[in-house]
Amino acid sequence: MNVEKALALLKEKGYKYTGKREMMVEIFSREDRYLTAKEVMEEMQHQYPGLSVDTVYRNLSLFEELGIVEGTEWEGERRYRFHCGGGHHHHHLICKLCGRTRPLNVCPMNAVLGEPDNFTITDHKFEIYGYCSDCETQSGD
Known part of the structure; x- marks a missing residue:
């Protein structure tokens, strides 16, 4: 966008x-x-x-x-x-300090769940929180 x-x-x-x-x-x-x-x-x-x-x-x-x-x-x-825009499916890595994101261009749902029996997945969200390289020294974790 x-x-x-x-x-x-x-x-x-x-x-x-x-x-x-x-x-x-x-x-x-x-x-x-x-x-x-x-x-x-x-x-x-x-x-x-x-x-x-x-x-x-x-x-x-x-x-x-x-x-x-x-x-x-x-x-x-x-x-x-x-909004990221585009039609490709992806998820995000999100920095807990600055809020910046990076796309994660692999879907962990495929490895975790695959195609479940008797259920059609219409949407899902997967986010990983941590600290970007700019913020990790400030995080205190």
């Missing part, structure tokens, strides 16, 4: 193009990592001082529904990142 595709998708699906939505998309493009709603809001406060938490959450939910961002539950909080 990139800024142009995200904004075009909003327009294509009939949603208003607003400065707030554009700014949120640009934040995700620039940061290239998982962000909390609070982090998004803090980035936007200087330009939109009256911005409500509800507005941020409502737009994050919309962005996730449209496939602009992907979300995950991590340390008891929902976090979001720009």
